[in-house]
Amino acid sequence: MTIPLRPDETERLAALAAYNVLDTPRESDFEDIVKLASEICGTPIAVVNLIGDGRQFFKAEIGLGVRETPLETSFCGHALLNEEFMLVPDATLDHRFDCNPLVTGEPGLRFYAGALLKTAAGLPLGTLCVLDFKPRDLASHQRTALRTLANQVMTQLELRRLNTRLAERVAEVVAERDRSEMLGREIDHRVMNSLQFVSALLAMQAKTASDSEAARQLGLAASRVNTVARVHRHFYVEEAVETTCALAYAHRLLSDLAEVISPCSVTTAGQATPIPTTLIMPLGLITNELVTNAAKHGARSVEVRISASGEGVRIEVEDDGPGLPVDFDPAARKGLGMRIVQSLVDQHAGVLTFSSGRVGGAQLAATLTTVG
Structure with missing residues (x-):
């Protein structure tokens, strides 16, 4: 069954891509949330589900054993069209899912409840959802808990994105520092070569000078320049x-x-x-x-x-x-x-x-x- 797309689907997919979370390994922060959702709602299945282009990726799951399924059989794809929360007490009585192979065949899903994972701009990335093999409902406190846990998922996604940005910025700073240090070492090397070259020229001039006093002064000048070169060389042995x-x-x-x-x-x-x-x-x-x-x-x-x-x-x-x-x-x-x-x-x-x-x-x- 084809799932209708949102009018802002392009913007939604761009927002999801910005989190760089699709196809990433399991992480304990998200695994703990689905365990808690399953425990609170009393369901055998709980999933952090991110809806991509033509597929759904499970950042964390309990009770499914897979990380990805096609979008055609997705309950959560329909949930994206809701404002905040979607509840399906019995999928066999809902025209959107009564022909879904996950309902009519294995594993025989019946119950679904999903709270949207929404960005600060209001774009839904997916859901935190719970599922069961028998028709049922959720109490008020369970619905509230599922919404609260969905907010925690978004908090973790934001922290994850901030950490990624921070790591990238640190890498940029380190790369810039390395470039600056390389440039600094190159400049130091050229300064050293220039000082030694000037000292050598002065020494050569001193040897060819006809006036003894001029030769002495040129020799002294060569020695002073060489002194500066020596001091400079030993200073830049260490990092600046x-x-x-x-x-x-x-x-x-x-x-x-x-x-x-x-x-x-x-x-x-x-x-x-x-x-x-x-x-x-x-x-x-x-x-x-x-x-x-x-x-x-x-x-x-x-x-x-x-x-x-x-x-x-x-x-x-x-x-x-x-x-x-x-x-x-x-x-x-x-x-x-x-x-x-x-x-x-x-x-x-x-x-x-x-x-x-x-x-x-x-x-x-x-x-x-x-x-x-």
Whole structure:
């Protein structure tokens, strides 16, 4: 028997498709509802039935043992034409179903009651229905319970759709993050290559310069650019996050720097405390300058100690070299290195201190804080 279609059938099917629930596996939330409906109504069959295009899909069922049947034999297809609730006490006495093979043959259905599953826009997706093999009726409280459980089915469908949307959005955010990180790594890689290229050009120019002072200045410029490249490289070993471990970063940087200052040896000490990443670049530049200066002035060993908090970091560099001049003043030094250190400390509202080392050399300490 052909079941009449609703005037808004196209919109109804589109609404059903939006839930992406057809042909999905059984889920306990829906299975529990049909068990409860069967228990309350005292029927051997209860179904969460979704009416698709030419078929009906059972999201949950008890008493049938199948997940799908043709729409031609559907009771629920007729229920879609009702406002809220359809009751068939005896299918053999109803002209819509008296020739239905499910009534005239196996399994011999007689009773049907179905509450519509409706969207917020009023479009019916299917029913929560109960069936029996004998004529009967439902009491008022059973009808109310069936309607209430139908509302719970819709709540579960909405939650399921929201969870799906959330999962899709999370996947989009993760994919966008991955793309951004990939782009960031590519940019970092190109910055590194550019810095190394500039350093190499300056070094080549220094070798061919006829004026000794010009050659010296070009060599110094090449060294500074290489320093920035080194600091940059070790910073981006880790993922870009709001905080990073200052000690781990310093250890990586100084392991690389050991080749530059050889035969002077360098060690690190401190606690693995995270600091804001805004302090990592100045930390690296200051550490690089103080350690290379110590090695340049005759130190055979250098110890770098890092103490950090969430708001700042303190770098102490102690060496066993000849020590600092009596009138040492970093602000008055002509060398570019100490001027860079003092400038970075000032930019980060910090303090630069100096004293004699414990083993007769020098100890310089720079404290940096987050600004703003």
